Amino acid sequence: MGKNDDSANTGLGWLMKTPGRVLLWAVAGLSVVPPALGQSRCDNAPDYFAPVTSGDGQRYPLAIGPLVWHLVGSGVYPVKGSDGQTHLAFAVQFTNAWNLPATIRSVEVLDPAQNNKPTGKNRVLSIKDEDVTGLVKLASLPPGMDKASYSATIGGSATGVMFFDVSYADGEEVPCAIALRVHEVQSENKRLPEATVVSPPLKVSGQAAIVLAPPFKGEGWVNANGCCVEIGPHRFVTNPVNGTLQPSEQFAIDWIKIDKQGKAFRGDGKKPEEWLCYGAELMAVAPGTVVEATRDLPDVPAGEAPANLTIAEIAGNHVTLDLGGGRYAIYAHMAPHSVTVHVGDRVKTGDKLGLLGNSGNTTGPHLHFQISDRPSTLDTTALPFVFESMVVGGRMVANLEEIEEDSIKGVALKVESKGEKAVVRGMPLSRDVVGFGE
Numbered sequence: 001m002g003k004n005d006d007s008a009n010t011g012l013g014w015l016m017k018t019p020g021r022v023l024l025w026a027v028a029g030l031s032v033v034p035p036a037l038g039q040s041r042c043d044n045a046p047d048y049f050a051p052v053t054s055g056d057g058q059r060y061p062l063a064i065g066p067l068v069w070h071l072v073g074s075g076v077y078p079v080k081g082s083d084g085q086t087h088l089a090f091a092v093q094f095t096n097a098w099n100l101p102a103t104i105r106s107v108e109v110l111d112p113a114q115n116n117k118p119t120g121k122n123r124v125l126s127i128k129d130e131d132v133t134g135l136v137k138l139a140s141l142p143p144g145m146d147k148a149s150y151s152a153t154i155g156g157s158a159t160g161v162m163f164f165d166v167s168y169a170d171g172e173e174v175p176c177a178i179a180l181r182v183h184e185v186q187s188e189n190k191r192l193p194e195a196t197v198v199s200p201p202l203k204v205s206g207q208a209a210i211v212l213a214p215p216f217k218g219e220g221w222v223n224a225n226g227c228c229v230e231i232g233p234h235r236f237v238t239n240p241v242n243g244t245l246q247p248s249e250q251f252a253i254d255w256i257k258i259d260k261q262g263k264a265f266r267g268d269g270k271k272p273e274e275w276l277c278y279g280a281e282l283m284a285v286a287p288g289t290v291v292e293a294t295r296d297l298p299d300v301p302a303g304e305a306p307a308n309l310t311i312a313e314i315a316g317n318h319v320t321l322d323l324g325g326g327r328y329a330i331y332a333h334m335a336p337h338s339v340t341v342h343v344g345d346r347v348k349t350g351d352k353l354g355l356l357g358n359s360g361n362t363t364g365p366h367l368h369f370q371i372s373d374r375p376s377t378l379d380t381t382a383l384p385f386v387f388e389s390m391v392v393g394g395r396m397v398a399n400l401e402e403i404e405e406d407s408i409k410g411v412a413l414k415v416e417s418k419g420e421k422a423v424v425r426g427m428p429l430s431r432d433v434v435g436f437g438e
């Protein structure tokens with residue numbers, strides 16, 4: 001996994017820009033029974049494709065343009081974040097089906113049930129906080145996480161991924177389906193120099209985010225790589241796995257711990273044990289069954305990316321819990337020989353699973369935690385989750401790139417705080433500093 005190699009993005013984790021890519025992986029159990037997938041207000045939404053019985057019978061206009069697109073992953077999953085906003089965070093693969101370059105002039109997210117009016121507020125940022133809204137991360141460009149990897153122009157036959165974070169102040173405003181309206185220009189094509197294309201409705205999942213208990217206790221836990229507005233080392237990952245592009249880490253969190261001064265370790269941080277988070281007891285976030293448990297991999301030195309890992313070793317020592325309802329919690333990079341559960345064990349919320357470590361594809365101790373829709377680390381769509389309760393003490397000032405680099409260098413990380421905020425059933429967002437109590 002060379003640092004300029006596409007495969008470097010496979011890591012479950014915290015991908016460092018250079019020279020190392022940290023993979024913070026942890027699996028968490030769901031603390032609370034997954035919410036019932038009860039009657040959704042969208043269950044009776046009309047079938048967009050059903051024939052109409054009046055007028056000229058035409059259901060919707062047709063438009064030809066060179067760009068085609070489809071959702072990456074198993075669905076569009078809404079989740080309420082710690083900011084109180086409901087987020088639709090998803091990725092769409094765009095391909096230019098013709099042989100001349102096409103430039104995207106605008107992309108609008110629409111509500112088909114409201115006569116295709118724009119819906120929500122769509123905005124995404126690179127790892128350096130550059131605005132990359134409506135741009136495509138091209139497969140033909142080096143796989144960096146800054147704006148240089150994005151473009152509005154897709155060459156003939158080229159492909160790439162566009163990321164979205166469509167947010168709503170009121171969760172009730174989230175539409176039952178969305179569509180995209182793309183204005184595309186291809187000046188070299190004299191017969192069709194431009195086109196405006198609207199895609200058919202794409203259903204928004206009615207599945208509520210699973211509610212969890214915390215994976216550990218204590219204060220000062222930093223969401224160093226998470227959702228939603230930033231396209232960092234987790235959201236950025238859309239690996240081609242077993243023939244499918246997968247957003248396998250789109251809602252994953254890399255947790256590190258800082259002290260009151262904002263430092264992540266004592267000493268020079270070269271030994272994993274010097275990190276404040278190292279050895280933290282990891283607990284089941286919900287009742288479940290252990291379906292994967294790896295325990296004998298060594299810790300890797302902190303501050304550098306390990307070389308020559310196999311795909312099976314990327315998550316390091318890890319535990320996967322089947323929480324039911326098609327949700328699997330994954331805790332990655334655990335300490336050697338610390339995993340205390342075995343495949344087939346039933347666990348209750350709060351049961352001990354093992355200790356936070358630095359094994360696998362990681363550049364510094366952290367817990368990589370995520371919920372997957374399959375018992376797989378890579379061949380899966382990561383799903384959103386919320387904690388039943390947490391206290392958000394502030395937000396890191398540094399962008400995701402700086403958080404990773406500074407934490408490894410031992411630079412104190414600055415926290416911006418307007419006081420502690422109790423959050424009920426919210427998902428920690430990138431840069432949040434979270435406490436779960438003792």
Ligand SMILES: [Zn+2]
Pocket residue numbers: 012013014022023024025026225234252253254368369
């Ligand atoms: Zn991670």
